[in-house]
Structure formats: structure tokens, C-alpha cells
Amino acid sequence: MNLQELTNRSLAGDVDELHLVSMEGGIYVLEARIGQRYFPIQDAKGHVLGVRSVEHARELLAPLPAIPFQLVHAVVQDEMCGSHSGSAVNDDGVPIPLH
Incomplete structure (x- = not known):
């Protein structure tokens, strides 16, 4: 899904939440x-x-409506072995403001 698709789907109410995933090495996705x-x-x-950062994510996501947004940390074992849940993150995200 690209940013335009994300924008369209979020405006349609399809997106339940967004995760900003902190990977090793200071990389976010x-x-x-x-x-x-x-x-x-x-x-x-x-x-x-x-x-690059939480602020960069907010800039990219500025056109989106208010959606639950969480900062989560990747689980190294899931990155290496594959996650059963379909996401390479743990379940303990920290809610942060989107806007």
C-alpha cells in the first residue's frame, strides 16, 4: 500500500490503526x-x-484523519524467524498523537 492508497482507505474509514515501527539501527517503517x-x-x-523520525511520519501522514497511531518496537526474533501475526512488532505499542 502506498501513501495515496493509505490516504484514500483512511478517508473511507477502512484503516483501523497505524504503527510507526522502530527497527534496529534507528530505522522506522x-x-x-x-x-x-x-x-x-x-x-x-x-x-x-x-x-526518519516521528516528526517525519507526522509530516507524511498529515492528510489523514485522526486514526489511532502507535510507536512500536520490532521484535528481533520475529524479524529473523517470521511473525505469526503478520506484523514484525510486539503488542505493546505506545500511543502517540498523529497530528
Whole structure:
């Protein structure tokens, strides 16, 4: 899902929540949860969109309506072995303001 698709789906009310996933090495990626599935947000070339910071994420997500937004930390074992839940994050996200 790219940013335009995310915007369209969030305006339609399809997106349940957003995760800003903190990976090792100071890298952040965005995931959108729709139902029980997680969709990584991709750039125009189809690669996972890299985010520099929480503020950068807020800039990218400025057109979106208010959606639950959480900062979560990746679980190294899930990154290495694959996650059963479809997301490479733990369940203990920290809610942060989107706007």
C-alpha cells in the first residue's frame, strides 16, 4: 500500500490503526492495520517506505484523519524467524498523537 492508497482507505474509514515501527539501527517503517492484516507502507517504487523520525511520519501522514497511531518496537526474533501475526512488532505499542 502506498501513501495515496493509505490516504484514500483512511478517508473511507477502512484503516483501523497505524504503527510507526522502530527497527534496529534507528530505522522506522509505517504499517497500516486493516482488520487482522498489516500492510507496510511503500514508496512509489514498491519498496518499504523509510521514515526518519516521528516528526517525519507526522509530516507524511498529515492528510489523514485522526486514526489511532502507535510507536512500536520490532521484535528481533520475529524479524529473523517470521511473525505469526503478520506484523514484525510486539503488542505493546505506545500511543502517540498523529497530528
